[in-house]
Amino acid sequence: MIAQKVKQADDTSTEEKIKNAARIVFHKKGFAAARTRDIAEEAGINLALLNYYFRSKEKLFNLVMIDTLSNFFESVSEVINDPETTFEEKISLFASRYIDLLLTESDIPVFIFSEIRNNPEELLQKIDIRNAIFNSVFNRQFNEALIEGKIGQQDFFHFMMNFLALIVFPFIAKPLLKAVSDKNEDQFNKIVEERKKLVPLWIQAILTVNSKAK
Amino acid sequence: MIAQKVKQADDTSTEEKIKNAARIVFHKKGFAAARTRDIAEEAGINLALLNYYFRSKEKLFNLVMIDTLSNFFESVSEVINDPETTFEEKISLFASRYIDLLLTESDIPVFIFSEIRNNPEELLQKIDIRNAIFNSVFNRQFNEALIEGKIGQQDFFHFMMNFLALIVFPFIAKPLLKAVSDKNEDQFNKIVEERKKLVPLWIQAILTVNSKAK
């Protein structure tokens, strides 16, 4: 009876528990450094169950990776493909949503970039962010702004790199930046929080620059 | 006789060969995914020699890490502590020097950030970039420019994050960016090369923004 209640309480199925644990451990340590025993322990289950449900470490990893990438890009591609918002609004919403996402999932950037390093071709075909970005409403609006002379002559690829850089870099460099600036977790998060407002300001400043090579 | 000539030709000592190989393999795969056998093969030596010269994988890794970090930061701290150059000049020189460095050592950013993730406290005490940055001539000149009203009210920490982000991020995200933009190695490098001129322009634009929270 009590056992039942407890089981009801921590609701999730074994399969889900393992997947969640795998997500945490893989995100934190990467594929190579993560041991299946770490994942089993994190999930509070017997090691054999991992293979019972997912066959192998690699299969489990692939699930986590696909899950991570699609969740991650889905959430932001929504914003840049919203036909209702203006270009300027998208900049603010994108920065704000992206930073919020990273504040709760701060391991993801290093995880993605370090795993892609080990396996670029296989991982990259799992996702189609190509279209999501380069055929986005956001890109179209950028081009319109260019033609209307509202922003300086510049390359969309550079612009996107800059935008992403200003948003994502603090999370990638977080341990280093925390250490060199002697800030604790809360102070650091507060600073990053400020960037939800600041990044759009800086991006607007960058957009005024006429930087097209002639 | 011939054997001697050959030996003279690939000059480096066994110890040096191992260290160079370790550098390459660790930078590319990270500590956990790098096998001592990979390093031995890359160096063209017998596996046992690795332990003969360096005792353990971990000791060898620590050497490589210290070497990487100190070389890396030394090269840039020179620029930001040069008393002869102006603030504006430092921005250009820093961007240019840093990007050149990364063009030849493009694995380093992901290597550093992913290893720090696995071991923040130990690794970070190995270097003293704290002083190099926050007591730099560059920082002093930034403050002077602030007081003289030459740049908008803003935080040096944000500014440095932005500066580093615009320089380093393309190298971190390179495989992803190459894939989504469908660019080859040469095209990508050419674009990054452009940034030696562009990043200073963008940074100057950012510096005009008045972004101090009130």
Next chain:
DNA sequence: TTAATAATTAATCAAATGATTAAATATATT
């Protein structure tokens, strides 16, 4: 040249780790 030392190799060890198995327990079906 000879002896001593250093460098190198092939073989092997020991621990870590992903995976499997067979038995035990829980759950569902009849």
Next chain:
DNA sequence: AATATATTTAATCATTTGATTAATTATTAA
């Protein structure tokens, strides 16, 4: 309740991998 099926566990396996050893070769010193 009885049977069948699914889930879970402890024990074990097999491979990988960092490290060592003992023998061999090369180099240096006497």
